[in-house]
Amino acid sequence: MSKNSVSPATRLPSGWDERYDVLVVGGGNAALCAAITARNAGSKVLVLEGAPKFYRGGNTRHTRNLRCAHDEANEVLTGPYSEDEFWDDLMRVTGGQTNEELARHTISESRELWDWMNEQGVRFQPPLGGTLSLGRTNAFFLGGGRAMLNALYLRAEKLGVDIVYDAMVTDLEIEDGHFNSATVEVDGTSHTIRAATLVTAAGGFEANIDWLKEYWGERAGNFLIRGTPYNKGSILRLLLDRGVEPVGDPTQCHAVAIDARSPQFDGGIVTRLDCVIFGVVVNNECVRFYDEGEDFWPKRYAIWGRLVADQPDQTAYIIIDSKAISLVMPSVYPAIEAGSIGELAGKLGLSAERLEATVADYNASVQPGDFDPNTLDDCHTEGLEPPKTHWARTIDEPPFYGYPVRPGITFTYLGTRVDKQARILMTDGKPSANMYAAGEIMAGNVLGKGYIAGIGMTIGAVFGRIAGREAAKHARN
């Protein structure tokens, strides 16, 4: 792409057939944290990233922030955010579906992340007005996840970690829970890589539609994948097939409702819509199916993916009017605009009659109240099923706006079971001698269901560092 940039490493480094101490599969946050830590501990480290250089770092490219516990405010976090509070937040979203030991360990280790990331050259953004309601609990990467990754890659390269792009690992030779070698496709040829230890940080399987269909049925064909197309779960599959103990419910994932016009893969953060709480959401029969005003959008964001997945054609429509449009984030695809509800229905491909009836029913049930987008206000409906419990205002001021939405899968929770040393556990309950897992591939240990913003990166960085440290220790012995 660029005439002078360092030629992308799509070839194995010379000397690759010597034995590595630590082989890291994947190239995101978890992988890089592991590689840097292992290299700092003196190991010879190889990172195999399946994606081309531009797409390096999988879903990490799309992230924005990292959740970390801390005792007092610093340059980027208003504070404090105690471990207990973090734990409470996690309990609330998972409803207790978490491994307490691992979760508490993650939370306590998260305290070190901010400093550690800074040392690696990752830069954070001072809290800016407006956007950062998460400024207390989450540290925001300056320039976003790709900037953060660029810093980690730069650091890893400087330390002498070998990195190969376009290097899909296609097989793992595992004997009685012991890793011997990996097969990797580089430049159309297969190579066998031997290493003393293996760190798997290859993400979930959300980009593997066929695999998703095993649990969701044919409707998974209508799902949009918000992140990288490279997380096909191939490593997870290999591990599970070779006697690794699974963790997590395969149907659990982070799924939000995103603009239906988004690309099937890699649309990233821009496809989100935050207008649900200000309008009504109907399916393609023009029927409402859930309380749009249940809670603040960021808090209820993650349930709408599943709700929409249960609707016919896995599609729904958010309808708002001109009162609401200025309250919501600008969207990447323009709202579909019309002068009347009937006209809007036509543009959205819905029945005008039915949409008009649904909106009229809703409008008739709206009670007077003091509208306030910043609190759970008292604007609600009465006699409507399902009700809208907050921010209910009549939809009657043209122009009217509509957004079609679809389920957008962020990441999956089925993964490999691990212990506190990030060692992969085998189905017999014993830890593998030399295999470790970090990040999305094992996030299900901590996140049984639900999601709290920024915890994906926390789990990846905490377990990445542990895996790197433990793998290096094991390789030395």
Place this chain on the structure above:
Amino acid sequence: MHATDALAEADRQMTICNACRYCEGLCAVFPAMEKHRTFADGDLNYLANLCHSCGACYQDCQFSTPHEFAVDVPRTLAKVRNDSYKTYAWPGFLAGLFDRNGLAISIVAALGVAAFILGFIAFNDADQLFAVHQGEGAFYRLMPHNAMIILFGAAFAYAILALCMGCRAFWRDSNAVNAVIGDGRVSIWQAMKDASTLRYLDGGGVGCINEDERPTDNRRLYHHLTFYGFLLCFGATSMGTIYHYVFGWQAPYPWWDIPPMLGKVGGVGLVIGTVGLLAAKWRRDPALVDESKRGMDTAFLVMLFLTAATGLALHGLRSTPAMGMMLAIHLGVVFSLFLTMPYGKFVHGIYRFAALTRYAMSNRHGFAKPGASSSDS
């Protein structure tokens, strides 16, 4: 809807950025962009002139090519910015000069130099041009001081007028959509600080992205040398004028005196700065560059370089027979620099300063951002 394809493309990309906002901590462009929901041409020209082309947002963007969203803010804004110079040029019929900038400037420069050589010969005779002139007033034996003042005064006054008119048009257009009421004085002071430190040419702190994803601060350093070198040279000329009119001391001055010292230091800064910027330009990742206007940047840097180099040469050779010729060349170059200023890359400084002022004003005025909701996961 938009006047040009470049503006339409900038609108498309800014709409993506506005839904993303990951780059909001990198520079002024993004917070300024967030204050809009839609983008009129004037808004886009304003945003484009706020961009310092540090390249950070391109390297940091998860949506740059090969991603189908193909976001490349630095290149897109460079295009819009370069076009905007033309849009606001005064008088309008000279706007076309921007398109053939490199060629136009070399022709004007060549003509300028030739005119001065011929002018000297006309004032004196060919022999005088190659004679040794020394001591106070040596320059003016080649060309009377008043002739110089009239020529340069006129060229300078014209440049200032044209620049002011262009700036006025830019300011109106960028304000047309969202009028800003604010404290002008404080905002100008803020803009002066931001411009003089090149606050936004730092990629959000680590430096500029130039040839690859490794940031350096080279472009900022060379830009500083160029800018301050230019100011020092300008200061040297101004001091000379004061010496002449206030104290009646005539150039050339002894090497240790203020005008030659300012000129020398400034000249060396300009030479190193412009060569450094040219080298950085040469190595710059093409993905960051508006190729169609590359000639304009280069022509301006070369003119600045020539101004400094001929000035230094004049200083070095002033006691030799080459002085006459050097003086003619130097004055010719400076003259053409003045004349071409309003129609070349020089204007970027003016519009950027105006944009920074408008940014400072709107910050003080405190527009509400549309949809200031938290944007995570």
